[in-house]
Amino acid sequence: MMVLKQIFCNSVLFISYFFTLNFSCISANMIDLKESPKVWPSGLKLKENFISEEEEEKLLDLTVSDPQTLQLKHRTVKHYGFEFKYGSNKVDRNPLPNAIPEEMEPIIKKFVELGITRPNQLTVNHYAPGQGIPLHTDTHSSFEDGIISISLCSDIVMDFMSNDDGRRVSIVLPRRSCLIISQESRYSWSHGITPRKYDVTQAADNGLTVIRRENRTSLTFRKVRTSKCDCTFSRWCDSQLEDSADLSEKTADNIERKHVFHVYDEIASHFSETRHSPWPNVKAFIKSFPVGSLLLDIGCGNGKYLTCSQSLFSIGTDRSKQLLNGLVL
Numbered sequence: 195m196m197v198l199k200q201i202f203c204n205s206v207l208f209i210s211y212f213f214t215l216n217f218s219c220i221s222a223n224m225i226d227l228k229e230s231p232k233v234w235p236s237g238l239k240l241k242e243n244f245i246s247e248e249e250e251e252k253l254l255d256l257t258v259s260d261p262q263t264l265q266l267k268h269r270t271v272k273h274y275g276f277e278f279k280y281g282s283n284k285v286d287r288n289p290l291p292n293a294i295p296e297e298m299e300p301i302i303k304k305f306v307e308l309g310i311t312r313p314n315q316l317t318v319n320h321y322a323p324g325q326g327i328p329l330h331t332d333t334h335s336s337f338e339d340g341i342i343s344i345s346l347c348s349d350i351v352m353d354f355m356s357n358d359d360g361r362r363v364s365i366v367l368p369r370r371s372c373l374i375i376s377q378e379s380r381y382s383w384s385h386g387i388t389p390r391k392y393d394v395t396q397a398a399d400n401g402l403t404v405i406r407r408e409n410r411t412s413l414t415f416r417k418v419r420t421s422k423c424d425c426t427f428s429r430w431c432d433s434q435l436e437d438s439a440d441l442s443e444k445t446a447d448n449i450e451r452k453h454v455f456h457v458y459d460e461i462a463s464h465f466s467e468t469r470h471s472p473w474p475n476v477k478a479f480i481k482s483f484p485v486g487s488l489l490l491d492i493g494c495g496n497g498k499y500l501t502c503s504q505s506l507f508s509i510g511t512d513r514s515k516q517l518l519n520g521l522v523l
């Protein structure tokens with residue numbers, strides 16, 4: 195069931211709809227790292243006030259005025275350590291000249307203490323109000339488990355969607371918070387930010403409230419994977435899907451060898467004896483070619499079409515040597 199709500203704020207009319215399921219949009223202000231609500235995918239954790247205002251300012255100074263920032267269609271972005279390719283959601287394994295700035299070490303230390311693998315890749319995204327990032331899953335083969343997103347300068351709502359059944363959860367990421375995306379939330383859910391200027395969220399009294407987006411900078415820290423991912427979410431794991439593609443190619447090869455190539459070799463003489471006359475329509479087609487044309491018959495068997503016309507150059511080929519042994523030239 196859906197409910198339509200109207201909220202007036204500074205004479206702007208917001209019309210928003212919510213699924214009546216409780217997990218539609220959850221304000222994080224009551225949530226501690228150890229007690230993520232049950233409706234969240236497992237492994238998704240939020241730590242509020244992860245950094246102080248001074249730390250926020252320092253991080254901004256380090257990133258905001260970087261001349262190498264790229265202008266994407268919807269936001270500006272800068273990579274450190276390695277480039278994250280947004281088209282494929284994969285890492286470019288050629289190292290960048292600029293590593294994660296050393297000045298970020300105190301922040302990194304904080305989440306390494308929480309059990310997150312030390313990162314060697316950082317993406318800084320700058321979002322103006324109205325900008326977002328499409329739903330995506332950072333590919334398994336590119337990064338280890340445990341992706342960190344630190345929000346600077348503005349609260350924002352991030353959306354999560356289950357890749358299995360489309361279930362959605364939207365979560366308020368407060369300014370100066372740290373989001374840990376790991377396990378189920380990292381491997382079998384997508385995350386993204388809807389491009390809009392205001393977020394409608396749940397208020398403390400269970401009513402609704404409107405948050406106006408400001409310019410937001412996010413720091414996404416990741417560790418580039420050096421071996422294949424062996425997670426338990428194999429359906430969504432590009433490392434494991436690549437392996438199974440290799441396997442099925444090998445299996446298909448063996449099946450073809452056994453049930454096609456070998457069978458033709460075995461039945462070659464009988465096959466040739468029962469197929470000595472060219473089909474009339476094929477013969478007429480070949481005879482229609484201009485004098486001097488090249489006829490190439492791939493899979494020619496006993497070569498019964500190679501002699502249909504004396505005014506052509508004819509080449510025949512077949513994988514089965516046994517079939518070629520019965521050539522009727």
Ligand SMILES: O=C(O)CCC(=O)C(=O)O
Pocket residue numbers: 317319327332343344385412413414
């Ligand atoms: O802006 C964020 O918090 C998340 C960015 C993100 O998902 C990404 O860079 O892959």
Ligand SMILES: [Fe+2]
Pocket residue numbers: 330331332385
């Ligand atoms: Fe991402």
